[in-house]
Amino acid sequence: xKERSWEYVGRTVEEATQTALEELGLEPDDIxxxxxxxxxxxxxxxxxxEARIRVDxxxxxxxxxxxxxxxxxxxxxxxxxxxxxxxxLEEPGPxxxxxxxxxxxxxxxxxxxxxxxxxxxxxxxxxxxVVVDVWGDDIAILIGKGGNTLDALQYLVxxxxxxxxxxxxxxxxxxxxxxxxxxxxxxxxxxxLASKVTSQRKSIEMDPMSASERKIVHMALRNTxxxxxxxxxxxxxxxxxxxxxxxxxxxxxxx
Amino acid sequence: xxxxxxxxxAKALVDNPDDVQIEVIEGERSVILQLRVNPEDxxxxxxxxxxxxxxxxxxxxxxxxxxxxxxIVEILD
Numbered sequence: 001x002k003e004r005s006w007e008y009v010g011r012t013v014e015e016a017t018q019t020a021l022e023e024l025g026l027e028p029d030d031i032x033x034x035x036x037x038x039x040x041x042x043x044x045x046x047x048x049x050e051a052r053i054r055v056d057x058x059x060x061x062x063x064x065x066x067x068x069x070x071x072x073x074x075x076x077x078x079x080x081x082x083x084x085x086x087x088x089l090e091e092p093g094p095x096x097x098x099x100x101x102x103x104x105x106x107x108x109x110x111x112x113x114x115x116x117x118x119x120x121x122x123x124x125x126x127x128x129x130v131v132v133d134v135w136g137d138d139i140a141i142l143i144g145k146g147g148n149t150l151d152a153l154q155y156l157v158x159x160x161x162x163x164x165x166x167x168x169x170x171x172x173x174x175x176x177x178x179x180x181x182x183x184x185x186x187x188x189x190x191x192x193l194a195s196k197v198t199s200q201r202k203s204i205e206m207d208p209m210s211a212s213e214r215k216i217v218h219m220a221l222r223n224t225x226x227x228x229x230x231x232x233x234x235x236x237x238x239x240x241x242x243x244x245x246x247x248x249x250x251x252x253x254x255x
Numbered sequence: 256x257x258x259x260x261x262x263x264x265a266k267a268l269v270d271n272p273d274d275v276q277i278e279v280i281e282g283e284r285s286v287i288l289q290l291r292v293n294p295e296d297x298x299x300x301x302x303x304x305x306x307x308x309x310x311x312x313x314x315x316x317x318x319x320x321x322x323x324x325x326x327i328v329e330i331l332d
Contacts, residue, residue, distance in 0.1 A: 107267060110263060111260065111264075111314075114256060114259050114260045114263055114318075115256065115260065115317075115318055115321065116256065116321075141317055141320065141321055142317070149313055149314060149317045151310075151313075152311075152313035152314050153310075155306070155310045156264055156267070156268070156307070156310050156311070156314065159268060159307060160264070160268055161267075163268070163299075236309075
């Protein structure tokens with residue numbers, strides 16, 4: 001199996017690391033960062049050099065399926081509530097192609113083949129959804145920035161497989177448990193920002209996110225005292241704003 | 256790779272897959288892919304508020320990035 005490492009660039013080492021974490025959907029604890037090139041300031045903005053880093057996955061990531069899930073649970077400390085919880089730890093999930101998992105699995109496999117991505121596809125049927133998980137060496141490209149590419153893939157697989165009524169359940173396309181890690185990461189980030197909002201008494205605007213990710217943030221801070229959240233902006237620019245105080249007392253500010 | 260991907264995805268979305276046509280205009284750094292479908296299917300590749308078209312572009316762009324290129328998807332009617 002290929003070594004799992006990627007190279008990233010950014011204006012600073014921190015920025016490059018941040019991009020890497022976001023694109024890979026990982027926590028700082030999951031990776032080892034090696035600085036390949038320190039950034040150099042140019043003269044009047046000319047001739048500067050970007051920081052170049054190499055990111056290596058550490059820990060149990062070579063192990064397929066089961067163990068990875070275990071690591072997910074322990075790495076974040078308080079086992080985050082899974083997006084699709086229940087029996088994940090007990091059974092790795094047989095890859096039987098039932099009618100409802102067959103079509104989505106085939107579509108994801110076809111797309112991976114066209115993209116020349118060497119990966120394994122595992123599908124599980126849940127009560128209310130079909131989960132298609134992709135495992136492989138080269139799947140960062142499938143995830144994209146902030147999960148953009150993965151969301152687009154999931155959306156098209158849903159439209160493509162459900163239009164004829166063959167599949168009725170919602171299809172979730174995941175890459176190496178990315179969605180679960182991303183959820184844990186968003187919740188942590190929301191809490192950190194919330195305490196900043198409380199101490200500075202100033203609203204903070206988060207980066208634009210998809211509807212399901214905004215929901216994760218709203219839910220995470222729903223019972224947090226001293227802050228309230230709302231979404232502003234349109235389309236791909238829509239984002240969560242965390243406000244100090246109480247929505248009944250404080251007039252929402254325009255941002 | 257990009258053409259193949261767009262063709263595959265478009266065919267999965269429409270009622271008349273045989274009418275899916277893609278023309279590729281290859282530039283030095285970017286590639287323009289012009290997608291034509293049966294007039295009845297045009298809504299199926301655009302979607303409400305262009306959401307399907309947007310998702311198609313995102314995936315084709317990911318494929319293009321893999322080849323160090325930029326991709327532009329145009330839907331012609």
